[in-house]
Amino acid sequence: MHPMPPLQPVPIRGIDHLAFVTDDLPATMDFYTRVLGMQLVHVRRVPFERDRGQPPYDNLRHYFFNMGGDSLLAFFEYPKGLPKQNRDLPGGMQHIAFHVPFDHFDAMIDYVKSCAVNVIGPVSLGGRFWSAYFYDPNGIRLEIATSKAPAELGVVPSVLQTEEEIRAELSTLFDDPKLVDAWIAKMPVMNEPRHKPKHKQQAPA
Incomplete structure (x- = not known):
């Protein structure tokens, strides 16, 4: 295997928790524990605090699941009957x-x-x-x-990618080659394509 290029130190360690909304907490608890094998690790209520950007409902249930990697997946339980969010809009x-x-x-x-x-x-x-x-x-x-x-x-x-792979994509985003070069200079780059490891299973069935 080729030597790894250095990765820039990041002050953020990773995800602490992701917080989503449900209107059916029992079904959500069943799905994430039974289907995905996560463990429910924390259950509480949260007050409405407008200046903190909290959900616009008081005394909401807020439950947390261990999703591995020392990170949590959390859900707020909202009232039923609210419209669904559109995940394909900006900000979603x-x-x-x-x-x-x-x-x-x-x-x-x-x-x-x-x-x-x-x-x-x-x-x-x-x-x-x-x-x-x-x-x-x-x-x-x-x-x-x-x-x-x-x-x-x-x-x-x-x-991580080779410089050729990165350049091919960034050139579709920026018309100025200098901008492409500037971004590549900030990125960890593989000098050569990494050899594929040998697995008994060549591709998932």
């Missing part, structure tokens, strides 16, 4: 992608399907990346993502 959360090691990818898809959940995939995203898609009871689009890169490599290093 389009989907959540959970990472699953490549060796466990097929088994995870099979298990989700066994819970009577409609799954699209596995889908090749090009190169070493594969995903599968489905929805939770609230209509939130979920993704199970994996990579053929070795598990010990980690999620961030597994998505």
